[in-house]
Amino acid sequence: MILSYKGHKAVSINPGKVTVIGTDNPTVFTEILNGLQGCNDFLTLVDDSYNQLEIDKFIDLDSEQFLTYELYEKYSKKIISSLVKNIPFDSQSKINNEVRKLYSTIQEALFMTDLPIEIDYDGDLKRLLNYCHPKESLIDKTSPYDIIVNDLKIHLECNLKSITCFSNVASYLRQEDFCELLSEVQLLNISLLLVEFTEKSKRQFYKNADLLFIDQDFVDWKL
Known part of the structure; x- marks a missing residue:
C-alpha cells in the first residue's frame, strides 16, 4: 500500500518492513494522526494498483493499547x-x-x-x-514491545488486510527493542506503520526502517 500526506512524498507500506513517518512539526503530527482516524482528508491511501482505500478501514491505529491493554477486546x-x-x-x-x-x-x-x-x-x-469469556493472557505480555507484536500476530492469525499502526513508540521502546521489532516484522512478513513526533537528529533510532521525516519547515527528508 502507499500512503500520502498532502503535498509531501508518499511512503510505501510493505510486508516485512517497518515504515516510519517522523516529524518535529506539531501541525504535521496532529494532521496525520487525525487523518488516520478519519477526522480529515489530508491523507490518501491506495493499494499497489492505485485503487483508493478507506483509511479508517485499512489502517488500525492502536496506540491506546499501551495504556488500556484492551487489544483482545478490540x-x-x-x-x-x-x-x-x-x-x-x-x-x-x-x-x-x-x-x-x-x-x-x-x-x-x-x-x-x-x-x-x-x-x-x-x-x-x-x-x-x-x-467461555476468552481473554488475552497478561502474564509478561504487557510491555509495549509485546503489545505491538501481539497486535501484529492477531492481524496475521485473523488474516486481517488492515495495517497495524502505532505512534511514538520511541517513548516506550529501547533501541534494542526496536531492532528486535524490525526482525520480528520481517519474520512475520507483515506491515507495520509508525508515526513519530521526533527530531531528525534522532533518526539513528529508526535505522533499517523506511523513514520519511518532515521538518518544522514542512521539508521532506527521505532517511
Missing part, C-alpha cells in the same frame, strides 16, 4: 471467528461431546424443578467460545 469477534475456523475436526468433536455431557447433567438437575424447562446444545462453537 479484535475479539475476529479472533473468535479465526479460532473456530482453525480448531481441528477431532478437537471440535471432543469439545462437542463434552459439552453435550455437561448439558445432560444440567438437564437432569432441571428435571428436579417443577418447571417445564428444556435445554439443548446447538453445536455453535462461536457462541461457546464467547460464553
Whole structure:
C-alpha cells in the first residue's frame, strides 16, 4: 500500500518492513494522526494498483493499547471467528461431546424443578467460545514491545488486510527493542506503520526502517 500526506512524498507500506513517518512539526503530527482516524482528508491511501482505500478501514491505529491493554477486546469477534475456523475436526468433536455431557447433567438437575424447562446444545462453537469469556493472557505480555507484536500476530492469525499502526513508540521502546521489532516484522512478513513526533537528529533510532521525516519547515527528508 502507499500512503500520502498532502503535498509531501508518499511512503510505501510493505510486508516485512517497518515504515516510519517522523516529524518535529506539531501541525504535521496532529494532521496525520487525525487523518488516520478519519477526522480529515489530508491523507490518501491506495493499494499497489492505485485503487483508493478507506483509511479508517485499512489502517488500525492502536496506540491506546499501551495504556488500556484492551487489544483482545478490540479484535475479539475476529479472533473468535479465526479460532473456530482453525480448531481441528477431532478437537471440535471432543469439545462437542463434552459439552453435550455437561448439558445432560444440567438437564437432569432441571428435571428436579417443577418447571417445564428444556435445554439443548446447538453445536455453535462461536457462541461457546464467547460464553467461555476468552481473554488475552497478561502474564509478561504487557510491555509495549509485546503489545505491538501481539497486535501484529492477531492481524496475521485473523488474516486481517488492515495495517497495524502505532505512534511514538520511541517513548516506550529501547533501541534494542526496536531492532528486535524490525526482525520480528520481517519474520512475520507483515506491515507495520509508525508515526513519530521526533527530531531528525534522532533518526539513528529508526535505522533499517523506511523513514520519511518532515521538518518544522514542512521539508521532506527521505532517511
